[in-house]
Amino acid sequence: GALKDAIREAGGIPVLLDIAAKGSTAEGFQASVSVLRNLAVAPSSKAVLVQAGAIPSMLGLLRGEGPPGDAEAAKGVLRSLAFNSQSHTHLIQDAAGLETSLDELLAPCVASERG
Numbered sequence: 001g002a003l004k005d006a007i008r009e010a011g012g013i014p015v016l017l018d019i020a021a022k023g024s025t026a027e028g029f030q031a032s033v034s035v036l037r038n039l040a041v042a043p044s045s046k047a048v049l050v051q052a053g054a055i056p057s058m059l060g061l062l063r064g065e066g067p068p069g070d071a072e073a074a075k076g077v078l079r080s081l082a083f084n085s086q087s088h089t090h091l092i093q094d095a096a097g098l099e100t101s102l103d104e105l106l107a108p109c110v111a112s113e114r115g
Contacts, residue, residue, distance in 0.1 A: 004038065004039055004042045004044070004045055005044070007035065007039065008039065008044070008045050008048050013036075013039065013045070013048055013049055013052045013054075014052045014053075016032040016035055016036050016039075017032075017036070017052055017053060017054060017057050019031075019032040020032045020033050020036060020057065020058075020061070020070075020073075020074075021057050021060065021061070021065075029070060029073070030073065033070070033073040033074070033076070033077060034073075036049070036054065036077045037073075037076045037077045037080050038080075040054070040077050040080030040081045040083075041080045041083065043084075043085075046081055046085060046088055049081060050081070050088060050091060054077060054081065055078070055081070055088075055091055055092055055095045056095055058074040058075075058077045058078050059074075059078075059092075059095055059096055061073070061074035062074050062075065062078075062105070075105075075106050075107075078092055078102070078105075078106055079106050082102055082106070089102060092105075
């Protein structure tokens, strides 16, 4: 509701994306991505996130272009953007160079440690 609107209207989305991309601290990264994921659920914020560059930014994190271990958080933002939005799903697929569904790209990371 009101907090998401306030962040969006104050121009906070590009700032949050910048913090997530630069990952100056683990806490700052986690906080920014958490807020971005929550914003991505709100239909009123999805277009603003896309226009601010959330898709390439999160795909970059998935490709290891940010702090290590941040892929799962980036997937959460992309999942939220794609949820109930066919157009955003297609934008993510196109940006990722996918010809099929997002299922494999956005599947949760599973650590496989076998001894």
